[in-house]
Amino acid sequence: MIKIRNYETRDAAITWAIKFNTIRNINIRDYTVAQTKAWAPDNYDMKLWQKRVSDMNPFIAELNGKVVGFADLQNNGYIDHFFCHSEYQGIGVGRALMEHIFAIGSLERISRFYSEVSLTARTFYEHLGFKVVEEKHFEVQDEKLTNFVMEKIN
DSSP states (O other): OEEEEEOOGGGHHHHHHHHHHHHHHTGGGTSOHHHHHHHSOTTOOHHHHHHHHHHHOOEEEEETTEEEEEEOOOTTSEEOOEEEOTTSTTSSHHHHHHHHHHHHHHHTTOOEEEEEEETTTHHHHHHTTOEEEEEEEEEETTEEEEEEEEEEEO
């Protein structure tokens, strides 16, 4: 059973590892090696990540005590990060995280959920009722990437 809990400081390293490995092993299907290396660099400063992940205060998904995903929900309905462990995709981790986000959003009276979604995650978001609002092109470490602003209105 997938358990969703609140982030704790000790989760910083595993959340970075999940993000890094998902980008490098899953997003590589839709992005080049150079793009994934720019998006998830080898030498990312863990102090910067610890601050960023603490500020976003994500929800943590666990399966049998192992952290297998994380996602956040900001006060304005923005989902900044949403990552499922590369070895635990397709078994309900993402759905459990998103259902938790929707439940918390309902309690907080959030009527619009939105995110900047990768090419890889677009279908997942569409299955959960999100619609593309805008296609975006942006640059990370001199690499051009494409993603989509997607939203779900309650």
